[in-house]
Amino acid sequence: MSDAAIEFGPQDHTYLHLDTHSSPMHWAMLLKLGDGAGLDLAAVRERVAQRAERYDLFRTGIIGGRWRRPRVVQVDEIDPAAQVAAASYVDDAELHAQIGTLMGTHLERGRPFWHLTLFTPADSMASGGQYLLLRVHHSLSDGIAGAAFSALLADADDDGLAEFDRFATSPRFHISGIDPEALATAKASFGTAWEAGKEARQWPKLTNAGKREAVWHSVSTRDLRRAAKREGASVHEFLLAAVGAAVSTVPPADASSNIRVTLPVTLDKDFRHTGNAVAVSLLNLAGNRNSIADQLPAIHAQLETIEAERPELYLAAADDAPRAPWPIFRLLSGMSMKRMSPDIHVGVNPGFTRVRTVLGAPIEDLTALSPLVGYSFSVTILILGTRTSFGVVYDGEALPGYGPRFVEAFDAVLSGASSTV
Secondary structure (H helix, E strand, O other): OEEOOOOOOHHHHHHHHOOOOOOOOEEEEEEEEOOOOOOOHHHHHHHHHHHOOOOHHHHEEEEOOOOOOOEEEEOOOOOHHHHEEEEEEOOHHHHHHHHHHHHOOOOOOOOEOEEEEEEEEOOOOOOOOOEEEEEEEOOOOOOOHHHHHHHHOEOOOHHHHHHHHHHHOOOEOOOOOOOHHHHHHHHHHHHHHHHHOOOOOOOOOOOOOOOEEEEEEEEEHHHHHHHHHHOOOOHHHHHHHHHHHHHHHOOOOOOOOEEEEEEEEEOOOOOOOEOOOEEEEEEEEEOOOOOHHHHHHHHHHHHHHHHHHOHHHHHOOOOOOOOOOHHHHHHHHHHHHHHHOOOEEEEEEEOOOOOOEEOOEEEEEEEEEOOOOOOOEEEEEEEEOOEEEEEEEEEOOOOOOHHHHHHHHHHHHHHHHHHOO
16 A cells, blocks of 8 residues: 555545544445346456556545545555445345445545445345445545446446546546635625525434435436426426425425525536536525425526526635645534535436446446435435436434435326326
8 A cells, every 4th residue: 555646635625524423425326237137246346356457546545534634545456355245135125224324334444435335135036136336435536527436347348448537537626716706706695595595494404323324216317308398497407396396295294494405516517527526506495385386486596596606616625725724624614514504415417427237237227325414315316318316315313214205205296297298
């Protein structure tokens, strides 16, 4: 092991500052494989060992990074047994429980900052099929640049794998020199959204229990686009409205008429970075409007403001911003997140891979799962080819069992919109 050639920047450090004992900062991709895939653990480990040589990113990890400044390290050789594990499950409930547990389990520091788990039904006659769960620490990569990790497993020759190069070998993202007027506009816009989200909020807060639960869902991208068009909305607007309608239909125990949402926005419009290029804007959803049509006007107006005033610049971790000693900056980051006090997270992400098989097994669905960064409920939406998936992660202490209720209501909202097309 040696010091890595990769240097993390302020955007990457954000997720080390926010990583706590009860809130690990890794995202995940869940691959559902086609029936009869029958992947073998040894074969998966062999593929990972071969591909780990392709990019330095795959061998990069962190030592420290909580109360002392991180040391970015690179292992000389991947240990497949440490990076790839196997698990079995008897039914969907156990699968969901295990994946929820892993979303709340820290990745090991000092090793490459990612991990794969192959899930196989315990009974060879049982339905459900195999799944692969890839977890990656957010400091190593955001979800867009995370497309590079597809190269660990994808069936492709060198030319095919080259599509991932821009997410693994481009410079790590940095931002500086933000125009002072643009920054002032961004700060004012962010403040206006924050003030608008102060009242009538009762959404359960993220706890320190560290319990995570996870559920997921997917629909036809074509049906989704047609339904959005019928409503006179963009897909982004439509999906936010559908989330608002679903949480209005099945609110937690204490219903909120106002829900503060963190909305991730990429600072790299060309999608050609390694590392992290994500900042957040705030958007307020109504928690008492259970139809897409009723949700859309306010969402449309807020997204127009976000596009024009770029409030995400206010929270961008710029290279030329004032710095502080590592422990102080960690405290300030935690205080900033506590003051922002988001309720939920909704991310809408484009997919960036044409790969459709892993070791000969077809990929039936691909779902993104996000960490809980100050909020107790997260919906991560991935638009990839013919399918759009929805990965839901939530605090099992704050919202016990809420995920299945939300997915049922969300599916009903989407189905109702699609059936009228």
